[in-house]
Amino acid sequence: MEHSGQKLDKYYIKKVDADKKSIYCHHDLMGELFVPTHKHDKAQLLYAEGDVVFVTTETKTYFLPARHFIWIPSGVAHSIEPKSESVTMRNLYFPVEKDEDDFYKVEGIYPVNNLLLQMMLFTNRWNGDLKKGSPNFAIAKAIKAILPQICLTNLPLELPQPKDPRLSKILRHIENNLGETILFAEVAHQFGYSERSLYRLFQKDLNMSFIQYYTIRRILKAIELLLERKLSVKEVAQEVGYSSVPTFSNTFFKFLGQRPSDYLNGEDILRTK
Incomplete structure (x- = not known):
């Protein structure tokens, strides 16, 4: 599987927001080594394994350790740089809903507990748009819904620029x-x-x-x-x-x-x- 920008067709720019109501899933096993600064209307859950991923916004560099995830709210410009090719990344992009919990409005890094690990594992074979009304959409939505209840500690793993x-x-x-x-x-x-x-x-x-x-x-x-x-x-x-x-x-x-x-x-x- 090739991971040049052409082959991926810059999914994070073109495809994430194409269907406003879907939850978009992209699972990167090979480790694209640099995703340049971009933003999307959907919020992003980025889960990493294998090594550290550097996520840089306008004001901070976040260090996302293996077996943790970062929540990136809608509209936040960011670049993503895995430290090495041994990084595995899982991305879920969620549409913003009305009257959401404040949790979803703030960038943060969180450990992944066993419950969330098992739910993430369930998403292993997904790729692309999960359509509203489908079983996979319901499972992904449950992952999002559970976050404010189990992610109580926003880890201070960022350094200001x-x-x-x-x-x-x-x-x-x-x-x-x-x-x-x-x-x-x-x-x-x-x-x-x-x-x-x-x-x-x-x-x-x-x-x-x-x-x-x-x-x-x-x-x-x-x-x-x-x-x-x-x-x-x-x-x-x-x-x-x-x-x-x-x-x-x-x-x-x-x-x-x-x-x-x-x-x-x-x-x-x-x-x-």
């Missing part, structure tokens, strides 16, 4: 030194700031503190390393600058709601069938 070029340099420095312990005071000194002015720059541009940004970046890197399955949890902790495995494990749990070892041993259901 810096607007200030001075900050871009500092964020690159963090990126390149995730295995070291990076101290705020040292970063301020190295880049010629007082701690107070650098603190203000982070808050003003990114709406978060240095430590918040640094912690999220370390955990996101840890997720990527765990998915490669080459290192132990202890080695992953060291790679992202944690000398204490319990501290790393507790921080990881705070972000993903599961321990690194549980995440490492998680099952990929789409590939097992």
Whole structure:
């Protein structure tokens, strides 16, 4: 199966919104390596397995880990970039309905529990438009309906895009030194700031503190390393600058709601069938 833009006929631009009332399904097993910025009238549920997927909107980059999904509301411009070809993606596109739950109006990343996994597995052979009134449409609609009830924690797995070029340099420095312990005071000194002015720059541009940004970046890197399955949890902790495995494990749990070892041993259901 070829995955050039021509063969796919840019389904996400032409076909998703062609039938306004259908739920559209596209299941990408091969991993198209870049879907450029686009938007659609339907809201999108994108579920991923195998590796991290980067979803970039105008203001943020979301890190979608394996066995999680991102909800993208109607009309939000975004690009999609799987980290590697081992990513499997499942897309369901839903028409917007009147008086919808507020859940559907907000971008967010959520873990997939066993119930949702089984429902997603049911959609394995679907492709294209699911017509209103068909059994598959009813099942897809049930998937959408259950989300606000089971997805209670919107995981903070996104980083804002810096607007200030001075900050871009500092964020690159963090990126390149995730295995070291990076101290705020040292970063301020190295880049010629007082701690107070650098603190203000982070808050003003990114709406978060240095430590918040640094912690999220370390955990996101840890997720990527765990998915490669080459290192132990202890080695992953060291790679992202944690000398204490319990501290790393507790921080990881705070972000993903599961321990690194549980995440490492998680099952990929789409590939097992």
